Amino acid sequence: MIEAPPFPREDERVATLKSLGLLDTPLQERFEKITRMVRSAMRVPIAHFNLLDVDRQHLKSAQGVGGVDLPMEGSFCMHAIHEPSMLVVSDARKDPRFHDNPYVTGQFLDIRFYAGCPVRAPNGLPIGTLCAIDTKPRKMSPPCLAALRDLADMIETELRISSLSKAQEDLMAQLNAAERLARIDPLTRLWNRGGILELLEKEWSASRRHQKQVTLALVDIDCFKSINDVHGHAVGDAVIIETAKTLLASTRNEDAVGRIGGEEFLVILTQCTSDGLRDTAERMRLAVLEHAFYAGDARLPVTISCGVAAGIPQSDDGWMELMRTADESLYRAKASGRNCTEIGPRAVGAAA
Incomplete structure (x- = not known):
């Protein structure tokens, strides 16, 4: 397993995440709607908007997977935030970075296909990802991947506005x-x-x-x-x-x-x-x-x-x-x- 390298401005990135006030807060329909759209548009069983804290992956919105936090060990999303647009893994068991990853072997999840787009705060730093996940290998079409990027952009727009009372x-x-x-x-x-x-x-x-x-x-x-x-x-x-x-x-x-x-x-x-x-x-x-x-x-x-x-x-x-x-x-x-x-x-x- 190859762990993702630290983000170049990790301390600043985490501070930005905490300043947004999204961690450990109730579900919000504005994000639930987007993860439902990911699962429907890309026809995958799992979709989530994932916030990358210091030592945990916090599922702000998740479809098809239970729980609130996932371990940081082996995080696909930490790899994804280094990408300018998205990380796509068609078959994780054949990828040398992930084949023995606990999210692939079934210890945490059973990921075979993964597509994750960085979600950036208004200051441009990535605070998490929008992910589409399947338990079988996939070849995703360019229009589907473009739709995922568009939906990640929608989350970034939501981060710039407040919809709470x-x-x-x-x-x-x-x-x-x-x-x-x-x-x-x-x-x-x-x-x-x-x-x-x-x-x-x-x-x-x-x-x-x-x-x-x-x-x-x-x-x-x-x-x-x-x-x-x-x-x-x-x-x-x-x-x-x-x-x-x-x-x-x-x-x-x-x-x-x-x-x-x-x-x-x-x-x-x-x-x-x-x-x-x-x-x-x-x-x-x-x-x-x-x-x-x-x-x-x-x-x-x-x-x-x-x-x-x-x-x-x-x-x-x-x-x-x-x-x-x-x-x-x-x-x-x-x-x-x-x-x-x-x-x-x-x-x-x-x-x-």
């Missing part, structure tokens, strides 16, 4: 890496209960100052216990993960999605108008209804119920009443037969 930006800026990790759900990589409620408090406080509406949606997977009982907890976990990604894909970048219980999620809908409440919740519900969930070869009929509440903050702790109103709405949706949306009335402490 002001509350999420402020919270990220205040937390160090360990504090961010403590607010992320390890299964779904969304905000956990503590993280999303802290974010709600910040959103509520900012909205009270500017007298803007706050909108919440409580989402629960219907009949989830039966999924666990019939198919096992591994399938149940997979359903939770896929539901999380589907909710993320059906909301906007500036919205926030968190997992607050076993199969329950909280969505903070930023600047959602009263007229758009039901349409927004229904978009999430229909996205889950139409998503293909599987247990082995059998498709699972997964649905969600939504309880929505909205109001303009009138008191510091009114967000708790708004949560109760959303919870009552969710209860009505469950009682109405599930797979539906209920909109709550005006909450105490929040003007209609």
Whole structure:
């Protein structure tokens, strides 16, 4: 195995990566969308946007592979960031650089085909890669490789702009890496209960100052216990993960999605108008209804119920009443037969 040489400006490169505030943060649909496009356009089983830290490869967005961090030993991506455009390995087992690599032998992954484009920060230094990976040898056409480079360029464009709400930006800026990790759900990589409620408090406080509406949606997977009982907890976990990604894909970048219980999620809908409440919740519900969930070869009929509440903050702790109103709405949706949306009335402490 031939390890990649150190990047010529490695310390500066790592400092640039850390300054972007991307490490150990919740999933973002703006990157999930791009890795989904890589897997679809190039017809590969694995695609990821990989951030290269000092001693780990952090998967900011990944399709077809689990986990959050990969070992740095044998990293293909460290080779790729030395390339001006991309690194392409058609058959890693026949390549003298990689034939005995732990990512090829199956110790970490089972890579046969690899194409990785450097992703550069606004200052021009590479902070990671956008990769297409297959477990069998491939000969990729020039148009497909050009598409991968175009998608890597899209990530670089995203790095130059911010798509998070002001509350999420402020919270990220205040937390160090360990504090961010403590607010992320390890299964779904969304905000956990503590993280999303802290974010709600910040959103509520900012909205009270500017007298803007706050909108919440409580989402629960219907009949989830039966999924666990019939198919096992591994399938149940997979359903939770896929539901999380589907909710993320059906909301906007500036919205926030968190997992607050076993199969329950909280969505903070930023600047959602009263007229758009039901349409927004229904978009999430229909996205889950139409998503293909599987247990082995059998498709699972997964649905969600939504309880929505909205109001303009009138008191510091009114967000708790708004949560109760959303919870009552969710209860009505469950009682109405599930797979539906209920909109709550005006909450105490929040003007209609």
